[in-house]
Amino acid sequence: MDRKTGIIMKITGGFYYVEAADSVYECKARGVFRKRGMTPLVGDVVDITVPDDGYCSIDHIHERRNSLVRPALANLDNLMIISSVKEPDVNLYLIDKMTAAAVNKEITPIVVFSKSDLAQTDDLVEIYRKVNIPAFSFSSIDNQGLDEIKAVLKDKVTAFCGNSGVGKSTLLNALFPELSLQTGEISDKLGRGRHTTRTVELFKKHGGYIADTPGFSTVDIERFELIRKDELKFAFPEFDEYFGTCQFNSCNHVCEKGCRVLEAVEEGIIPQSRHDSYVRMYNEVKDIKEWQINNK
Numbered sequence: 001m002d003r004k005t006g007i008i009m010k011i012t013g014g015f016y017y018v019e020a021a022d023s024v025y026e027c028k029a030r031g032v033f034r035k036r037g038m039t040p041l042v043g044d045v046v047d048i049t050v051p052d053d054g055y056c057s058i059d060h061i062h063e064r065r066n067s068l069v070r071p072a073l074a075n076l077d078n079l080m081i082i083s084s085v086k087e088p089d090v091n092l093y094l095i096d097k098m099t100a101a102a103v104n105k106e107i108t109p110i111v112v113f114s115k116s117d118l119a120q121t122d123d124l125v126e127i128y129r130k131v132n133i134p135a136f137s138f139s140s141i142d143n144q145g146l147d148e149i150k151a152v153l154k155d156k157v158t159a160f161c162g163n164s165g166v167g168k169s170t171l172l173n174a175l176f177p178e179l180s181l182q183t184g185e186i187s188d189k190l191g192r193g194r195h196t197t198r199t200v201e202l203f204k205k206h207g208g209y210i211a212d213t214p215g216f217s218t219v220d221i222e223r224f225e226l227i228r229k230d231e232l233k234f235a236f237p238e239f240d241e242y243f244g245t246c247q248f249n250s251c252n253h254v255c256e257k258g259c260r261v262l263e264a265v266e267e268g269i270i271p272q273s274r275h276d277s278y279v280r281m282y283n284e285v286k287d288i289k290e291w292q293i294n295n296k
């Protein structure tokens with residue numbers, strides 16, 4: 001019998017595939033997790049027992065740094081948000097919702113403007129770099145941006161989120177040709193589309209891990225990763241330095257007199273589109289009660 005610590009790479013048919021010391025172990029979870037209502041997730045760091053014969057078992061789940069509801073994933077470092085600049089058009093509000101959800105979970109958001117051969121991306125990239133969110137453009141035509149994107153994946157656990165058709169599979173294939181993910185219409189025929197069961201799986205790449213998350217779209221984040229009103233302002237890191245300097249302590253940084261955040265927007269320090277997204281999100285959550293969030 002041996003004990004090891006590893007990471008859950010995949011969950012199928014009641015088995016957990018745990019990578020530890022460069023081998024993958026097929027494990028069962030102990031009944032004790034079920035009793036406590038705990039479900040091991042892909043990305044969990046776990047202690048396992050490897051018996052001389054019979055099934056390996058998961059004995060302990062290490063404390064999670066964060067987790068997403070759908071796709072069910074734990075311990076993410078990066079959320080790569082892919083948005084095409086055309087076909088479909090870019091939607092800054094949706095991107096900002098995704099970056100805010102990531103920051104709220106202490107996950108680093110990374111924005112990729114794909115199909116950069118179809119429209120200008122410099123101004124878009126600039127919006128995010130200005131607020132210290134890594135941003136890149138990518139085109140599959142000449143693989144522009146690929147090396148920069150590869151560099152941010154190094155030694156990290158990264159999930160990729162993008163709406164249908166933005167070029168998520170195309171980017172993943174350019175990054176990891178050996179994965180041979182299906183692109184375009186073919187993927188729907190194979191049932192990897194939005195309404196089918198989705199298997200989440202980690203792959204070891206560049207010393208880190210990438211999560212294959214079929215169909216992971218902004219809808220999942222909007223539905224399952226709601227940010228509470230009092231947490232929202234912290235999900236826009238460019239506001240941080242102004243906290244405590246507004247005229248009113250209770251300032252919500254929406255339209256209040258003497259608001260330093262608003263001044264920074266007027267001065268062009270904070271991009272207008274980011275603040276617009278914040279106000280829109282604030283208006284969406286301001287009347288939501290705690291019990292409604294818990295019922296989500």
Ligand SMILES: Nc1nc2c(ncn2[C@@H]2O[C@H](COP(=O)(O)OP(=O)(O)OP(=O)(O)O)[C@@H](O)[C@H]2O)c(=O)[nH]1
Pocket residue numbers: 114115116117118138139140141162163164165166167168169170171182183184185187188215
């Ligand atoms: N011009 C151009 N077209 C691209 C680029 N990347 C992807 N496309 C095209 O956009 C379409 C969608 O690409 P996919 O990679 O399948 O998009 P997806 O985000 O994986 O979409 P789903 O499979 O629906 O989730 C395909 O027809 C691609 O050929 C790009 O950089 N430039």
Ligand SMILES: [Zn+2]
Pocket residue numbers: 246251252253254256258259260261262
């Ligand atoms: Zn303010």
